[in-house]
Amino acid sequence: MSASVQATLKAEAKDLNFYYGDFKALKGISIPVHDKKITALIGPSGCGKSTFLRCFNRMHDLYPGNRYEGEITLNPDNVNILSPKVDPIEVRMRISMVFQKPNPFPKSIFENVAYGLRVRGINKRSVLEEKVEVALQNAALWNEVKDRLHDLAFNLSGGQQQRLCIARALAIDPEIMLFDEPTSALDPIATASIEELMDELKDRFTILIVTHNMQQAARVSDFTAFMYLGEVVEYNDTKKIFTNPDKQQTEDYITGRFG
Amino acid sequence: MQQSVAEIRRLIARHKFWDYAFAIVGMICLMVGILVLLSLFADLARTGAPRLTPAFFTSFPSRMAEEAGILSAWVGSVLVMVVTACAAVPLGVAAAIYLEEYAPKNWMTAIIEINVTNLAGVPSIVYGLLALGLFVYILGFGQSILSAGLTLALLILPVVIVATRESLRAVPGSIREAAYALGATRWQMVSDHVLPYSSAGIMTGIIMGLSRAIGETAPIITIGALTFIAFLPNSPISPEFPFVNAKWLMDPFTVMPIQMFNWTSRPEEEFQLNAAAAGVVLLAMTLAMNAVAIYLRYRIRKKIKW
């Protein structure tokens, strides 16, 4: 698993196992997440890629009966974010997430983006206004919504809603952004605009993306992990994975022989 | 502006305080609600216990508190419930079947649906006034078991309709398609498949409705049920052919909650004991019915997975 691209390590999964009750969903996963790069997780449905992604912000803690083993360390402070001693809220404040289906809150566009800031106790109007504008600009949504910031977020189109959710995640200046199949509920045009956006974001943010769409992984990511049945079969440079994978299984999947 | 980890931790500690505070307040509210009621029930049981002898169930009300019993009241309640069930069940289930399986999507259906919802919100005493005007005087049923039973039937109709519709809706469309595909008519589909599969759920709704009816006091007072009745209605079963008679339908009557109300509103201390004892019996009746209904529902939820 040598990476030809030079990068610093932002986070690392070390021998991670995850259980839904008695079912072992992730088996011994170890991959690095490089700073200011996009890492893609691909694999057939049910392979555990979303489960793995949701470990990064301890989403599994919301439901009873889930259990982690192993570590995910987060730099710079080299803390194991899966440790029971670490509050999941602390992890989520550092690592934000964009979901499969756009899930804006039943609030105005402005309040949606400001939500993360308010949760952090930032309520000063001028600060909020500035940060919301920056986040919306970063999410390439500002021009479309600047005149109707106080409209209900539901009035936006699906693609706009997803960009709003990205703005919401951006507003808190996260250390890592998690994208869980962010375009699977969108049409091709909206998908293209989200991909374009990710391309712009990758110089500034560390991104981990789950996708069922191999072309998407190939287009946007720097590194790719191919997962199958709860294990990482192969992790490498995206270019290497898609042109000359080491494992037969990876090649079979990428060439469409299964999955 | 990435906040430092230490800053974040301080922030979380502050926010989490509210989590704990609310969880505690929530638990206290729940406990207050439940404990207040439990202690009230315990008090009721303790006060009423000395009166709960077999004689209490087999005696008529009396001017002497110690000799008074609830015979005419529980017999009246049972008979009124028979009338209520006979009227509300067919009417409610039929209405639900129509709304769920037959009704076209038009304004008429919309009106019926809105109407059922609104009826559920009409105060029970208003049903009493309806019954007083309609059943007692216009239809001339008088202050009888029949009037009371029909009044309570109208009162619980929305409960039965809503519960029946819910259980009909729980039968998946594929079952209906399967029946149609075999050439069944709509009614055959409903009576051979949908109704049997949802019968337990409908049963739950009916029991819930009847348990509400058995505790209702106000509408029955309004139609003029007597509070002091020292005789039983005519027996519904007669020794000669045809072994049943309908005379009891027109008899005056009293019911459990009215008997309790009557004793509660007496100033004498001894009658409060009777009231408590009647309360225990009434509570036991309604809670038992509800417990059966809730149990049935949870069992259905567990058993049937479409």
Added chain:
Amino acid sequence: MNRTTKDTTLGIMECPTVSETNSRLSHKQGRIIKERVIETLLFLAALSSVATTFAIVFILVYESIPFFQHTTVLNFLTDTEWTPLFDEARYGIMPLVAGTLVTTGVALTVAIPMGTIIAIYLSEFAPHRVRETVKPFLELLGAVPTVVFGYFALVVVTPLLQKIYPDLPGFNMLSAGLVMGIMIIPYVSSVSEDAMRAVPMHLREGSYAMGATRFQTAVRVVVPSAFSGIAAAFILGISRAVGETMIVAVAAGMQPNLTWKATESAATISAFIVQVALGDLPHGSIGYQSIFAAGLTLMLMTLVFNIIGFWLKKRFREEY
């Protein structure tokens, strides 16, 4: 059942002959008629609920008309005394409306905060098992006959309150209202909890993913999302309180009394109806007419609350 069996055997055994097919189709006519009759009967059953509503409105209005020959609507609404059964009769509904509003107010002060907090707690905080145990229990409490609550108010709660306020009369709206509030808690909490449970998980996940605590998620996302359902629960609670009869009839007193003080004794609209109905009630007497006028007022009050509820529901309909 029989016919289906026959049909299938026919189909399986052999190809039907022409005459057999004809005889089978001759059932068709009867079948169609039978279906028609059944559908009509079912429709009539459904219509019976509409008929009930019309009957309620008709009876209330029809029986109130003679009442308004004794007095004018204006006088009915503005006179401050309600003594229709006295020789010097006064026909002002205000004392009864005031009594109804005060008991309702006391009840809601208890039921709305406690019911909502319990709902939020059960929906967002309580472990699964606590919720599963408590919910049926709350439902059971909702089924307790109100006359039993009336007994509690008069025999248990009033003496307790008198220990705190020695001046409290034996019949008072405070104790009736408090007990009524406790009675309404299950309605409010159960309906609002259902509304909150119906908020899709992905909205909560969105909030938690931003680092929100449970409390922040509950208050900032779940409650606003479920607002129309919670409003419906409040309206249900209000309707219950306004129309509740036995608790007030037993514990709040039967004397019409124009006051806004909960510590006094006063009759509500429903208590007045019960009081008159308990006595001798000849058809066409002024007592008989007055309870229909009172009932009409009660009906209009609940109608107003329901319209507000309907409007709230429409205005804040959930769109997840």
